[in-house]
Amino acid sequence: MSVVEKEKNNLDKEEKIVTALSKKLNKKVNIQRKKRLWVSIEPKEIVDACSIAYDMGFEHLSTISVTDWIEKNNFEIAYHLWSYKEKMLLTIKTRINRENPTISSVTSLWSKNAELCERECHEFYGVIFEGNVNLTPLMLEDWTGPPPFRKDFDWRKYVQQEYYDESNPREDIYFEVKK
Amino acid sequence: MVKKKTVMKYFVKAIWVFNWFNSCGFTELVPVVGSRWDMERFGMITVNSPRKADVLFIAGFQTPKSMKRAQKIYEQMPDPKFVLALGSCPITGGMYWDSYNTVKKLEDYLPVTMYIPGCPPRPEAVFDAVFKIVQHVHGMPDE
Ligand code: SF4
Numbered sequence: 001m002s003v004v005e006k007e008k009n010n011l012d013k014e015e016k017i018v019t020a021l022s023k024k025l026n027k028k029v030n031i032q033r034k035k036r037l038w039v040s041i042e043p044k045e046i047v048d049a050c051s052i053a054y055d056m057g058f059e060h061l062s063t064i065s066v067t068d069w070i071e072k073n074n075f076e077i078a079y080h081l082w083s084y085k086e087k088m089l090l091t092i093k094t095r096i097n098r099e100n101p102t103i104s105s106v107t108s109l110w111s112k113n114a115e116l117c118e119r120e121c122h123e124f125y126g127v128i129f130e131g132n133v134n135l136t137p138l139m140l141e142d143w144t145g146p147p148p149f150r151k152d153f154d155w156r157k158y159v160q161q162e163y164y165d166e167s168n169p170r171e172d173i174y175f176e177v178k179k
Numbered sequence: 180m181v182k183k184k185t186v187m188k189y190f191v192k193a194i195w196v197f198n199w200f201n202s203c204g205f206t207e208l209v210p211v212v213g214s215r216w217d218m219e220r221f222g223m224i225t226v227n228s229p230r231k232a233d234v235l236f237i238a239g240f241q242t243p244k245s246m247k248r249a250q251k252i253y254e255q256m257p258d259p260k261f262v263l264a265l266g267s268c269p270i271t272g273g274m275y276w277d278s279y280n281t282v283k284k285l286e287d288y289l290p291v292t293m294y295i296p297g298c299p300p301r302p303e304a305v306f307d308a309v310f311k312i313v314q315h316v317h318g319m320p321d322e
Contacts, residue, residue: 141247
């Protein structure tokens, strides 16, 4: 098979998957670029969408990421799924309200792997994954401040209060930088 | 009565170290261990348990979480014990001086014997610090 033919075959395969996924999810699946697909869904459909994708070969949960869109007042949660068979990455995106950041957990599908990803998202953004029984902090033991990766977390102020003391001459430099 | 100096001399004859490294802290001591500077020439070896160690090397930026573990390690070490902090991170936070989750001053958490500056410190500086401990013991009054 020539290179051109191979490429065409690949494209056909991609098209096939996109059509099948679009039909099953009842959503438009977009092709970002070669082998990179994404779809945007409602938060309540997340477990169903993931299990549909799982059945279609997207078996590996690479990671879960959260983006804080503070001006839109929501968190965008992205589930990155990899298919070993098709060698393709599918990103399932969903947006949840910032005031009440709750979403169903996907631990029923990926158990330990999902648990760890969700723990991290919970730790840094305060997203609550309903159904995940272990949301204890990974890195921030004894943390009392707000979730640190939120855009409205004033880390400079936090550091100043937690670690620096204006009366200590050694730490003057910090307060000079601030001024 | 056994003299303090005599006892201490035995302890510092061969300095056994236990490492507590975060992040790039590990690479700070690697040249000292490796064949070029080879700390074993001077009887310094890294041990696998804090209960055998004389010196605790702390390097890399420390977090409140890792500090708790470091304190546990320190408590397990037998007396006399020393804590050597390597690099600018344990001294002032280094380039993480403005981070929300790193310890800025190690002495707030552990009694530090000596700070070795540098990012990372040169192996010569590490040896210098160790020899200062040895010299200190040799310079102790005979009583
Ligand atoms: S002092 Fe420098 S080399 Fe050492 S841990 Fe900090 S940043 Fe890394």
